[in-house]
Amino acid sequence: MKTFLATLFLLFCFLSNTNCWRVFHRGRAVGGNLGSPGNEETLYGVKDIPDQWFDQVLDHFNPTDTRTWKQRYFTNDQFYDYSVGGPVFLMIGGEGAASPIWMISGAWIDYAMKFGALCLQLEHRYYGKSHPTIDISTKNLQYLTSQQALADLAGFIMAMNEKLKLPSKTKWIVFGGSYPGSLAAWMREKYPHLVHGAMSASGPLLAEVDFQGITLIYTFSN
Incomplete structure (x- = not known):
């Protein structure tokens, strides 16, 4: 026995x-540790949030390369008054498909309701429906870096400011958890002229094998 x-x-x-x-x-969930705020099938209204597309630069660090591609994003402006203005909340996509669930659920939506914020979510290059290249060959994966992802966010912010005719004093707040949490903190550090504040949940800021630590970082301008 x-x-x-x-x-x-x-x-x-x-x-x-x-x-x-x-x-x-390696100490983390496959596809990221952020998780999802709910079940798409049980959240009313999630199917009414359409895919939107932004013409993104392929290589932000090569001025001779003029190639672009379609990057997916989502919008929720139900709390935002365009005639008055307000903050813009940007949810940063990570190593997985962006989900419209985040546009109607989660703590950041509660904050958006309180502060009258415009909510946007940008999908990370190479994930979900955002395909910069025709395949993921080793040669093409040279464009899959956190530096390119940060530049994607910067380009998106500047384009949305112009497209939506947002007031010049509009404050952008970026949100992210796990790897996108790192991007949120780095975004505030690298592009302070574009990002007023960042909410970084469980963002590993230093490379470490089998990382299992948890950090919560808030950075804001005065």
């Missing part, structure tokens, strides 16, 4: 180790 139980236990451990990597790997 003891031999049977020991064998059963070893089999269980083996099956667990060979399958858990699909959802959890």
Whole structure:
């Protein structure tokens, strides 16, 4: 009996180790630790949020490369008064498809309701429906970097300021969790002339193998 139980236990451990990597790997959930604020099928109105597309630059650091691609984003302006203005909240996409669920649920939506904010979500290049290149060959993956992603955000902010005719004093607040949390903090550091504040939840700011720490960072201008 003891031999049977020991064998059963070893089999269980083996099956667990060979399958858990699909959802959890190196101290983090596959696809990011942020998670989702709810089930898309149970949230009323999520299907009414359409995909929108922004002409994004492929390589922000090569002025001779004029190639562009379509980057997906979502908008929720139900709390925003264009005649009065207000803050703009930008949810940063990470290593997974952007979800319209975030446009109607989550703490940031509660904040948007309180402060009359315009809410936008930008999908990260190479994820979801945002495909900068025709394939993900090693050559094309040279454009998949956090520096390019930050420049994507900067270009998007400047374009939205112009497209939506936002007041010059509009304050942009970026939101992100896990890897997007890092992007949020870096965005505030690198582009302070565009971003007034950042909410970085569980954002690993320094590279570390098997990172399992949790940080919560708020950065705002005076």
